[in-house]
Amino acid sequence: MTAFTLLLFAALAQAQIAYHEPYRPQFHFSPKQNWTNDPNGPVYFEGEYHLFFQYNPFGDQWGHMSWGHAVSPDLLHWKELPVALPEENGVMIFTGSTVIDQSNSSGFCRGAKPCMVAIYTGHTPKTNTKPALQTQNLAFSNDRGRTWTKYAKNPVLNLNMSDFRDPDVFWSEQGKRWIMAVSLPDEHQVRFYGSADLKNWERLSEFGPEGSTTGQWECPNLVQLPVDGNPRNTRWVLKVGLNPGGIQGGSGEQYFIGRFDGTRFVNDNAAAVSLWSDYGKDCYCALTFNGLPASRKPVVVGWMSNWQYARNLPTHPWRGQMTAPRELGLTTFPDGIRLVQSPIASINALHDKRIVWNAKGVEIPSQVFTLTAAVELGQSKEAGWKLLERDGSYTKVGYDAARQELFVDRSHSGVVEFSKDFPGRTAAPLPHASGPLQIQILVDRNSVEVFAGGGRAALTNLVFPGPDAFHAEFYSDGTAKPSNVQIWTLRSVW
Numbered sequence: 001m002t003a004f005t006l007l008l009f010a011a012l013a014q015a016q017i018a019y020h021e022p023y024r025p026q027f028h029f030s031p032k033q034n035w036t037n038d039p040n041g042p043v044y045f046e047g048e049y050h051l052f053f054q055y056n057p058f059g060d061q062w063g064h065m066s067w068g069h070a071v072s073p074d075l076l077h078w079k080e081l082p083v084a085l086p087e088e089n090g091v092m093i094f095t096g097s098t099v100i101d102q103s104n105s106s107g108f109c110r111g112a113k114p115c116m117v118a119i120y121t122g123h124t125p126k127t128n129t130k131p132a133l134q135t136q137n138l139a140f141s142n143d144r145g146r147t148w149t150k151y152a153k154n155p156v157l158n159l160n161m162s163d164f165r166d167p168d169v170f171w172s173e174q175g176k177r178w179i180m181a182v183s184l185p186d187e188h189q190v191r192f193y194g195s196a197d198l199k200n201w202e203r204l205s206e207f208g209p210e211g212s213t214t215g216q217w218e219c220p221n222l223v224q225l226p227v228d229g230n231p232r233n234t235r236w237v238l239k240v241g242l243n244p245g246g247i248q249g250g251s252g253e254q255y256f257i258g259r260f261d262g263t264r265f266v267n268d269n270a271a272a273v274s275l276w277s278d279y280g281k282d283c284y285c286a287l288t289f290n291g292l293p294a295s296r297k298p299v300v301v302g303w304m305s306n307w308q309y310a311r312n313l314p315t316h317p318w319r320g321q322m323t324a325p326r327e328l329g330l331t332t333f334p335d336g337i338r339l340v341q342s343p344i345a346s347i348n349a350l351h352d353k354r355i356v357w358n359a360k361g362v363e364i365p366s367q368v369f370t371l372t373a374a375v376e377l378g379q380s381k382e383a384g385w386k387l388l389e390r391d392g393s394y395t396k397v398g399y400d401a402a403r404q405e406l407f408v409d410r411s412h413s414g415v416v417e418f419s420k421d422f423p424g425r426t427a428a429p430l431p432h433a434s435g436p437l438q439i440q441i442l443v444d445r446n447s448v449e450v451f452a453g454g455g456r457a458a459l460t461n462l463v464f465p466g467p468d469a470f471h472a473e474f475y476s477d478g479t480a481k482p483s484n485v486q487i488w489t490l491r492s493v494w
């Protein structure tokens with residue numbers, strides 16, 4: 001072997017293999033390179049899940065916003081496709097939705113086949129002489145999302161406003177028409193429109209201000225869910241993003257439970273009540289998939305980051321990623337009906353090695369794993385896990401019995417100094433009287449997602465542990481004990 005080939009081999013060995021760079025999530029979607037924020041237009045069509053996403057094709061900071069695109073047979077194994085909707089003529093492509101036009105109501109579909117229609121916000125940045133402009137626009141595809149044409153008569157909705165965005169569109173059986181929920185961010189309102197053809201929109205009603213009204217309202221999402229699994233007793237959940245003004249600071253999401261009659265959304269709870277869909281810092285602009293078979297529970301995916309520090313995350317060559325897909329439901333608790341969520345069960349199909357639990361703690365030879373357990377609290381005031389631990393660094397996932405809350409503490413989780421808003425503890429209220437507390441934890445190198453209390457408490461947080469932080473142990477200030485601990489490392493989807 002010549003010195004040259006040796007050098008070449010060394011260089012190759014050092015080059016980072018795509019999707020296996022430090023911190024690269026192994027079962028969450030992240031773009032191969034560059035910046036992403038919100039998921040856009042998630043839709044299921046002809047056996048494929050489509051995920052579009054806010055994307056900068058030219059760099060790893062926000063800008064030139066376009067719709068990136070990826071497809072998957074199972075919501076886990078993603079294939080990134082070319083940009084679906086690029087910024088054009090100075091108009092950025094902001095968040096929106098995709099629908100399947102089954103009956104060619106739009107006139108965009110060729111032959112007798114359904115086509116895909118994207119409804120997005122066109123954002124024209126402000127100049128020295130003009131304020132910004134946000135309008136609602138259409139694009140369509142007749143080849144399963146591989147190529148897209150922007151509608152020649154865009155925009156379809158223009159209020160001449162600088163902030164008017166993030167249309168969530170779906171087919172309403174009640175009114176036999178398309179419904180759009182779109183945000184008036186500074187008014188803290190979601191406005192509803194109806195349309196027969198996706199092109200002409202009639203103003204129907206407004207919801208808000210209600211709940212929390214700090215910051216701007218963004219990314220509305222309206223979905224109908226059965227209560228306690230009963231399809232004859234449903235409610236509508238209207239979720240809105242707040243930035244800033246999230247419960248943990250920066251961006252976060254609240255939801256309202258109520259009735260939607262095809263025209264108007266009415267909140268079941270008092271206007272002052274704020275309910276939060278995720279109590280971590282890193283779940284924003286979550287959207288449900290359109291086009292799912294009726295037998296499937298609604299599935300939601302969010303952006304796993306926070307506007308407070310999204311631009312500073314220590315990842316390369318990508319920046320931004322999605323949460324695990326979660327199934328949604330509503331459950332009746334003593335204090336009322338609440339949103340419940342659980343990660344899609346097919347994550348279990350990625351199980352690789354089972355790690356046998358040991359009360360003294362274990363080494364998990366991977367930072368990609370799931371941990372489920374029941375925790376019997378006994379007289380303990382606090383108990384839980386220290387995960388991704390090494391040399392004084394760890395992420396705590398625990399339950400505080402005095403405060404009745406589930407928490408994740410990433411103060412000492414590894415690399416935290418890139419933003420003053422990153423380190424800290426986030427907690428979700430979780431009343432728990434007695435008996436074992438069921439808990440499910442997903443760890444994927446740079447994230448920890450926790451679900452407990454039948455999915456009522458969800459906490460999504462990024463973490464940046466050292467590469468060899470493999471230790472996991474249980475701690476408590478009393479007699480608490482975990483039982484039925486199941487730890488599985490997961491195979492990479494890449």
Ligand code: FRU
Binds near residue numbers: 038095165
């Ligand atoms: C939310 C958001 C949306 C907007 C998009 C722009 O994160 O601000 O309201 O459409 O990001 O990238």
